[in-house]
Amino acid sequence: MRKNTINGFRLLPVAAAIMLAYGQAYAEEDTELYDLITPASSIKVGVGVINNARDAKRFSQYTGLNKSASVLLDVDYNRRDPLTGFWTQFSARNLGLDTRQFTFSQSRQGDWKYAFDYNEIVRRDPYIIHTGMTGIGSATPIINLIALPPGAGAANGVVSGSALQGTDVELKIKRTAVGLSGEKWITPELQFELSFRSEDKKGARLFGRAGLGSTDMQYRPATSGATSFAVLLTPEPINSNTKLIEGKLNFLRDNLALSAGYFGSFYTNSFGSMSPFLSGNIMNRGALSPATGAGATLSSSVKQLAESSVALPPDNQAHQFYLTGNYAHSDTTRSNFKLAYTHATQNELFAAMGLTRSAFAPTSLGGVVDTTLAQYDLSMRPMKELSVNANFRYEDRADKTPIFVYNTNGIVGNALNNTTNWPSGSQTRTSAKLDGVYRFASGYSLAMGGDWERKVTPLPPSNTALFANQVLFRPVLTEYGIHADARKAMSETVNGAVGFEYKQRRGGNGDWVTTNGVTTANPLTSNTLVFFNPAGALGNRVLPIMYMDRDRTKLRGNLDWQASEKASFQVVAEHTKDNYRRDFSAALLAAQLMPTVPGANTIVSDSVSLDGTYLISDDWRVSGFWTYSYNRWNVNKASLGDDTRNTDNTIGLTVNGNLTGSLAVGADLLTTRDVTTFNNVVATAVGGNIAGFAGQPLPGNYLPAIHYTTSKFNVHGKYEVNKQSAVTMNFVYQTFRTDDWQWGYNGTPFLYTDNTTVSQPMSQSLKYVAVNYEHKF
């Protein structure tokens, strides 16, 4: 499309003629201007050294810096032909690490472009697994009992382990992606864009499985009839590929811009299932239950269960066709829209996945989810001071997966028997919003608006008895919201805004229903005491938070103050509170199990940030920030008040300056203190099970607080040897400390049945030094 012309002249002949005529004169021009206006290239090569690579798990989780010494190599190559607008670019980073990435592209600007990119990243799990398992990363890991670790003694129901000593295993996942993209202007009004990305993902991640020996899922094995119970850490093997391909045709004429496209996404997994093998008699336990103290040998049936296949993620794919665009009705009125249709399927053969199916189940799920989306947006500025925006959005997701009987365990009265799958992905969401902003001459502006959303969820099939009477939901949910913001802008000293938002979510006419389609009483107002009583016949109900009535209040404000030419400050604060409405009676409160009524109560999120910058001189600048965040999670469940609070304080300080004309230095400090407290209230302690965390009072804080403290101190400098080359140095000192009891508490490890344990260095620190030489050309 593009002609290499300026003002009607072909450039190459013009250039040649001028070069012949004036070449000598231009050769005498200084090169500074050229360097100022011409794309530059550079290569940076160096080495990075870490003093404690092995234990610095958190530092090396994503950085690729997990060796004592690493080669650092970055390349940035840019060439442009000014006569034709032809670009060649190559950008590479971390070539010496396993986080390497590069992009190569060529283009004739305004005409065509293509690019190729490659990207690697390895995620190293920060935990160390001590296990006797072999075959990790395969579909058939072999479980071997190992010796007991310190701290897991007979008092914990364990008689002995094996003579086999375990080894330390570290899991990792490597993603390798290649991408290819291109675009071409076919005519001045028509452009074609194409992009393709393929990513391989290989490795293993924390996973597990349970083996039960009870007569039914709903009873724990420690009760009579149990023979044994197993909890195993079986890392999920990963060898999968994700492909994304998108092609679109863009049309642009006068006031109209359109884009019609296809977006396809494909997932394939080399592993269909995983079947661990339990080697030897790993379940020979001396104390199956603290209550009975009886020992038991793993029964063959339980062994068979523990070795049964675990389904891994199936292949799936989706195809989307869409049309987006905008139209300028006038200089002050514009419409934009999107229409899209997506057809997603999942039909991998169960047999190919290594899975057996029930007698009535098909050979594959035959899953189909079709999604239709329509969005329209109208923006107007009827007068200079006023802008109005109206939006309408409709999304219908139809889960058309066929229904078959999958659960055929044959036990009369069992809730699972002869029940079907539940294609639960269907939902229709319709929303609209209207916003207006009025800008006063003084620089103040006032924004107000409202929004509405309606979610409709179809009932599940009548014979999805699996969750009958247990899972509640609402077929219709409606949410209204209003918001207002007052802003002060266009001031050279003080700018700011305060805002308020309120949203109200309520159920519709059908109100609460069980998943077998039975309309039920509002669980929050019912006087039926069996409701949520775990000992009752209708106990164990699931009350999804996403269907509960909710009042959301949000307050926010920010202030940007240019105190002087040298100093500026910024304050940002936000408060959000979700209040899940409860209209229960006083009688119900008194009669219900502790702590009264189950379900979400309140969720609060607060944050405050202070930023400041001060210019000490033309050469020196200091800046800093403090961010405080607080999240409270208050959910009641039967016999437990879950009141979890997380407080986080992050402080950052930065100093940058020039020591001399050729030496720039700087330092950064970033420190975070994160505390989670569990102000949970437990009604009763039963069977001594809660004594695990010794010293924690009951009722009260039965879970100890968790602290995370991380700090990073960085000093860096850059010495410019000359205009083309520089030497940079970077020193990092990083620490990480925690008392997280997730994998062990007070010397007692969380112990898998084969005596596998998981841990992390609770205190980590490292020093990292990198020296680079940079050359520009």
Added chain:
Amino acid sequence: MKLLTKIFVSCAALGALMSAPAASAADLGNRNMGREIAKMYLASAAPAAQAGEAGKADAKDIVLRGDAKCTACHDDADSPQLLSIGKTRHGVNADGRTPGCTSCHGDSVAHTGHKGSSKPPKPDRVFGKNTATPAAERNQACLSCHAGDSKRHLWAGSAHEARDVACTSCHQVHTAHDKVRDKQTQPEVCFSCHKEQRAQVNKPSHHPVLEGKVSCSDCHNVHGSAGPKLMKRDSVVETCYTCHMEKRGPFVHNHRPVSDDCSNCHMPHGTTADNLLKARPPLVCYQCHSGHGTPGVAGIAPAITTSAKANTFIEQGRGCLNCHTEIHGSNNPDGGQKLLPPAFFLR
């Protein structure tokens, strides 16, 4: 690796083929020769562009078409940083669509015609931090060319547009290195407003944002989208699936919150709990499963106490996920086993 090699070689070959005419010009000699050609190109553009510029007849364009009107004063001695626009795609005169100074800053007659020693009035449109030019007017300067870009089709009415965020609030035009377009430096631009996210990405469980491997724009289209919260795809789940497609299903046994919204359980910007969970299991599970799993009461939870052979709770290890490992959905069709039912996401 073979595929990679093939693609790379193909790209290089294609590039060499397509770039042949231009390369011949660029390869006429060394860097000096390239410089000469640049100047010749500018020289060829300057006279015509300046034809209508009364009063600055002697000035020549330095970077952009018609920039002599501005660079007569704002030259490499006065404002060298402004000339760096020549390094960018805006500075490619061979592309007839590229702007001149006045395309963005306006004709600014009062500014350019100012005489005397007093401070001249500002140009028609100023893009600095404390500018008095309204955001909509600043943005119009960019949108006059970029409104047709397919990624910006839904800008009008988007969250950033409605909040008077200007293009230049994030983008730097007069530099070769626009921070927000570089994956490694983009977050610091976004964090200048989104302070809470700046703290969250420092938490123990986080996407590799600070490590430069995931950027904000990998998930968000800040120029407007059909999804909530400016998600790049049409919904939260569709955006997450582009990298975590194994969670998409549909499965034989689906966990309803998964297809509804990943953020029902996850906080994507960073958390203390593993796997970006809002809270560690079982606490995150209790938000819906409030009727069972009670510590100390006959139910499912205390079983872990004995089975795992330590005096531990369901709160330890992977919590509920110790057994319910297939929490995003199970495609296991096995209905023959009375125990370990896949419908409970156990296998």
